[in-house]
Amino acid sequence: MTLKRLQTDILILGSGGAGLFAALHAHQSDPSLSITVAVKGLLGKCGCTRMVQGGYNVALAEGDSVERHFMDTIEGSKWLSNQDLAWTLVTGAVERIHELENELGCFFDRNPDGTVHQKAFAGQTFDRTVHKGDLTGIEIINRLAEQVWARGIDRLEEHRAIELIRTADGRAIAGVLMIDMRSGEFVFVQARAVLLATGGGPTMYKYHTPSGDKSCDGLAMALRAGLPLRDMEMVQFHPTGLLAGTGTRMTGTVIEEGLRGAGGYLLNGRNDGSDEPGERFMQHYDARQERATRDIVSRAIYSEMRAGRTSPNGGVYIQMHHLGPDKVRKQFKGMVERCADCGFDLAGGLVEVVPTAHYMMGGVIFEPDCRTVLEGLFAAGEDTGGVHGANRLGGNGVANSTVFGGIAGESMARWLQEHGDWRGPDEAAIRESIAMHEAPFAPAAGEQAQQHGSGDIESIREALFDCMWDDVGILRTAQGLQRAQGRLAELEAELSRIRLRDDLPGGRAFNLSWHDLLNLRSLVTISRVIATAALAREDSRGAHFREDFPETGDLPNSTYTVVRARDARGGNVTGNTAGIEVGDNDSESNSESNGRESQTGDFTLTREPVNFTRVRPGETIL
Numbered sequence: 228m229t230l231k232r233l234q235t236d237i238l239i240l241g242s243g244g245a246g247l248f249a250a251l252h253a254h255q256s257d258p259s260l261s262i263t264v265a266v267k268g269l270l271g272k273c274g275c276t277r278m279v280q281g282g283y284n285v286a287l288a289e290g291d292s293v294e295r296h297f298m299d300t301i302e303g304s305k306w307l308s309n310q311d312l313a314w315t316l317v318t319g320a321v322e323r324i325h326e327l328e329n330e331l332g333c334f335f336d337r338n339p340d341g342t343v344h345q346k347a348f349a350g351q352t353f354d355r356t357v358h359k360g361d362l363t364g365i366e367i368i369n370r371l372a373e374q375v376w377a378r379g380i381d382r383l384e385e386h387r388a389i390e391l392i393r394t395a396d397g398r399a400i401a402g403v404l405m406i407d408m409r410s411g412e413f414v415f416v417q418a419r420a421v422l423l424a425t426g427g428g429p430t431m432y433k434y435h436t437p438s439g440d441k442s443c444d445g446l447a448m449a450l451r452a453g454l455p456l457r458d459m460e461m462v463q464f465h466p467t468g469l470l471a472g473t474g475t476r477m478t479g480t481v482i483e484e485g486l487r488g489a490g491g492y493l494l495n496g497r498n499d500g501s502d503e504p505g506e507r508f509m510q511h512y513d514a515r516q517e518r519a520t521r522d523i524v525s526r527a528i529y530s531e532m533r534a535g536r537t538s539p540n541g542g543v544y545i546q547m548h549h550l551g552p553d554k555v556r557k558q559f560k561g562m563v564e565r566c567a568d569c570g571f572d573l574a575g576g577l578v579e580v581v582p583t584a585h586y587m588m589g590g591v592i593f594e595p596d597c598r599t600v601l602e603g604l605f606a607a608g609e610d611t612g613g614v615h616g617a618n619r620l621g622g623n624g625v626a627n628s629t630v631f632g633g634i635a636g637e638s639m640a641r642w643l644q645e646h647g648d649w650r651g652p653d654e655a656a657i658r659e660s661i662a663m664h665e666a667p668f669a670p671a672a673g674e675q676a677q678q679h680g681s682g683d684i685e686s687i688r689e690a691l692f693d694c695m696w697d698d699v700g701i702l703r704t705a706q707g708l709q710r711a712q713g714r715l716a717e718l719e720a721e722l723s724r725i726r727l728r729d730d731l732p733g734g735r736a737f738n739l740s741w742h743d744l745l746n747l748r749s750l751v752t753i754s755r756v757i758a759t760a761a762l763a764r765e766d767s768r769g770a771h772f773r774e775d776f777p778e779t780g781d782l783p784n785s786t787y788t789v790v791r792a793r794d795a796r797g798g799n800v801t802g803n804t805a806g807i808e809v810g811d812n813d814s815e816s817n818s819e820s821n822g823r824e825s826q827t828g829d830f831t832l833t834r835e836p837v838n839f840t841r842v843r844p845g846e847t848i849l
């Protein structure tokens with residue numbers, strides 16, 4: 228085993244909206260700092276920010292206000308948001324959108340009078356979604372990447388972060404262990420401050436939208452490093468993923484919400500073996516029909532599927548032609564072309580769709596200034612929890628990553644002025660992690676190097692997809708969640724038995740089987756956390772629906788779930804080492820006083836009371 232060692236003042240994991248904004252703002256705050264962005268893919272070419280289609284929520288127009296954006300976000304969250312984080316989001320979005328336009332040079336669509344065009348998105352009381360056609364994310368990431376390149380910020384591309392390494396006394400982060408995917412070498416990057424911005428990503432479901440490089444690595448690393456994760460049961464499904472059959476990565480990709488907003492219909496199948504569409508079914512589920520929120524439409528589609536009223540590939544249909552094919556072609560050019568690539572005529576015919584896992588509302592507990600409970604570790608973007616509560620509004624995702632990414636950059640630079648020391652890593656933890664990651668290459672008895680390999684990664688992936696879709700998906704029950712817990716434990720054991728060949732001519736360079744295996748390890752770990760949190764929440768809120776507990780529960784006494792690993796190396800970071808309380812109130816005293824702490828296998832779960840710092844259920848600040 229060889230271990231390369233590098234040093235940087237600030238290490239940023241991930242190059243989405245959060246990572247790149249953090250790099251720019253840290254550099255602006257203190258140009259003398261060495262800043263390194265480490266990313267699993269290529270900078271500017273990976274992650275989900277680049278995939279943003281719809282747009283960016285911000286209160287800009289006359290008649291709108293940050294208070295209104297805040298109330299929409301809180302109502303959408305089903306009162307589970309950390310309200311200080313939500314307030315930071317809506318106020319920070321105004322500053323960030325001006326920065327994107329005026330400093331970074333993004334061109335967003337405009338009205339004839341020159342004002343920025345803002346479109347409607349579900350769950351909002353005002354049309355506030357800024358966009359560039361349906362390619363908003365490419366515009367944002369391209370401009371950001373140009374600026375990062377121009378400032379000479381260091382890059383470690385195709386470097387996969389695998390472990391957050393604490394100091395020997397466990398009190399702070401010392402750096403991050405990585406694999407250089409191009410060579411297969413291990414690299415330890417010592418850093419004075421680290422940002423976790425690897426973007427979550429629920430790619431453990433059979434149908435999912437996020438980019439293929441995302442496999443919940445950041446969340447799995449945070450859990451192993453002893454950090455608490457909140458709201459992990461909250462996985463958002465987008466109702467209309469393209470259903471283009473098996474064997475194509477296009478299946479699961481988003482057919483945008485604007486189609487339903489513009490008047491598209493959802494039709495079920497006839498259940499008589501024919502390809503003919505059946506009836507428009509949303510009327511049976513919600514008075515708003517197709518314009519109901521994502522969670523309601525997803526549940527309705529899933530119910531139709533479960534009843535067997537499906538299209539040939541097992542989903543339902545979206546129909547647009549009643550609006551006039553030419554109008555549809557003009558208004559939804561990108562979508563029409565994408566569907567045509569897969570053999571569907573969106574403008575004149577029917578397209579098969581299915582709900583698809585889109586976004587994780589849960590993640591690492593963090594403060595409005597992006598600090599976490601582990602000293603020196605900051606977090607931003609989709610890796611964090613608390614901003615969106617039980618449901619994220621469309622358009623609040625990219626706002627979240629860019630607002631908090633920028634804040635994280637400034638916070639890290641400021642923090643380093645007072646906490647400037649280099650901290651030595653726990654060398655034993657580095658050795659242990661390398662051993663764990665090299666284990667699949669261990670030679671078989673009598674061999675110099677593992678020459679045969681064994682186990683079937685693909686079948687484990689398929690089993691994970693099915694387990695999460697069937698039992699931890701859109702409709703949940705205690706029985707299904709317990710079944711999933713058992714199945715996930717089996718899959719974890721199967722993964723540990725996989726052996727990979729270590730005698731290939733290229734060595735471990737670009738060893739995709741190895742990285743598939745590591746992706747699956749992270750996904751199975753986080754799937755277990757999701758199932759644990761979902762089993763503990765015995766009510767139905769936003770994205771989380773329990774058929775055995777369909778009621779919303781008592782809003783004024785709302786609680787959120789917090790999961791920690793029981794076996795984190797060096798123990799969990801539960802104290803307020805950085806002056807941060809894990810719950811909105813004091814975590815330990817609450818969990819003791821209300822008896823809500825439970826030990827569930829490898830995890831400890833607590834339910835913390837939501838602290839309504841700005842507005843209480845039933846009230847408004849408008």
Ligand SMILES: Cc1cc2nc3c(=O)[nH]c(=O)nc-3n(C[C@H](O)[C@H](O)[C@H](O)COP(=O)(O)OP(=O)(O)OC[C@H]3O[C@@H](n4cnc5c(N)ncnc54)[C@H](O)[C@@H]3O)c2cc1C
Pocket residue numbers: 240241242243244245246265266267268273274275276277278279280281282283284386387388389424425426427436437438440441442444445481585586607608609610621622623624625626628
């Ligand atoms: C198809 C699609 C459409 C969307 N449309 C919208 C929309 O219209 N509006 C909206 O608000 N939101 C939308 N979202 C959500 C939005 O994209 C995300 O909320 C947001 O962009 C996440 O930003 P991020 O910086 O946290 O993560 P990302 O942009 O996903 O970046 C994560 C980065 O981390 C890297 N990474 C991952 N693992 C590792 C590792 N182990 N080591 C090193 N690097 C790692 C990745 O390679 C990537 O560079 C959409 C998402 C998808 C998938």
